[in-house]
Amino acid sequence: MRKSHPVRRVVLATAATVSGVVLLLSLKPSSDPASAQAGGTIPQQTAAAQESAQGGTGAAAGGAVTGDVVQTQYGPVQVRITVSGNKITKAEAVQAPKGGESDAKTALSIPKLTQDTVAKQKADVDTVSGATYTSEGYKKSLQSAIDKANAAVPAQPSAQPSQPAGGNAGAAAKTVTGTVSQTQYGPVQVRITVSGGKITKADAVQAPKGGTSDQKTALSVPKLNQEAVAAGSADIDSVSGATYTSEGYKKSLQSALDQAGG
Numbered sequence: 001m002r003k004s005h006p007v008r009r010v011v012l013a014t015a016a017t018v019s020g021v022v023l024l025l026s027l028k029p030s031s032d033p034a035s036a037q038a039g040g041t042i043p044q045q046t047a048a049a050q051e052s053a054q055g056g057t058g059a060a061a062g063g064a065v066t067g068d069v070v071q072t073q074y075g076p077v078q079v080r081i082t083v084s085g086n087k088i089t090k091a092e093a094v095q096a097p098k099g100g101e102s103d104a105k106t107a108l109s110i111p112k113l114t115q116d117t118v119a120k121q122k123a124d125v126d127t128v129s130g131a132t133y134t135s136e137g138y139k140k141s142l143q144s145a146i147d148k149a150n151a152a153v154p155a156q157p158s159a160q161p162s163q164p165a166g167g168n169a170g171a172a173a174k175t176v177t178g179t180v181s182q183t184q185y186g187p188v189q190v191r192i193t194v195s196g197g198k199i200t201k202a203d204a205v206q207a208p209k210g211g212t213s214d215q216k217t218a219l220s221v222p223k224l225n226q227e228a229v230a231a232g233s234a235d236i237d238s239v240s241g242a243t244y245t246s247e248g249y250k251k252s253l254q255s256a257l258d259q260a261g262g
Helices: 006-027 033-038 047-053 101-120 132-152 212-231 243-260
Strands: 064-066 070-072 075-084 087-095 174-177 181-183 186-195 198-206
Touching: 064 132, 070 132, 075 101, 075 132, 087 101, 087 132, 087 212, 101 132, 101 198, 101 212, 174 243, 181 243, 186 212, 186 243, 198 212, 198 243, 212 243
Parallel strands: none
Antiparallel strands: 064 075, 070 075, 075 087, 174 186, 181 186, 186 198
C-alpha cells in the first residue's frame, strides 16, 4: 500500500475545515437583533411611540395641540387649543396679523374667536366683523388643531354611545342672568348658559362704557367670558388693566352660578 503524501493530507484537511465553516454560517439565524442594529436597521416604532415623539398624543388627557399655520392677506394665523376630557378648555392664537391696523383688528377679533371656540367646541365660530381675513385664517388653523387632537385620541371600547366633544346628550340647557354689580366705572352684569352642570357660554349683558372704558371692556370681557367657560366657576383671573371690571364680572358671575344651582 502506498503512503499518502503529506501535502495531499494538508490539502484535504483544509478543504474539510472550509466546508465546515460554510455549513455553520448557512445555519446561523439571519434575524439577529444585534447584527441588524449594527448594520443600521432600527426596529420600527409603533404609531403611538412615533406620535409621542412628535408631541401629538395625550390631547385627551389635557394636552395642547397646535394647528397649521394659515397664511392670510394680512399675515399668518396659527391656533393652539388645550384639550381635557375630550373638551376644548382653552384656545389661543400663537400667530396673528400685526403691524399698523392689523394690531387693532387682532386685539378686537382674537379674544372673541377664542371665546367662541371654547363655547361652541368646534371650528364653526362666528366671523368677527372688520376682521374677516383673520377670522377665516383662525377657523382653518383651529380645524386642523381639532383634527390633530381627534387623531391622537385612542379608540376606547364602551357600551354607551359616544357623544360629541363638549356635548351632554339629553341635557336641557338653561340661561341664567346674574345680579348687577356696580363698579367704579359702571355696572357689570353676566349671563351664562348652563348645560349638563357645565357653563357652555358666558357673556356680559352690561359692562362699563364711554371713554377709556370702551377699550378696557373690549379687552377684558372676551377674556373673562372664555375663562368662565373654561373654569366652570367664578374663580377666574382678573384681566390686567381692567381690575374693577374683572371684579364686578366675577361677582355677577357667582350670583348667576348660585341661581343655576352652583
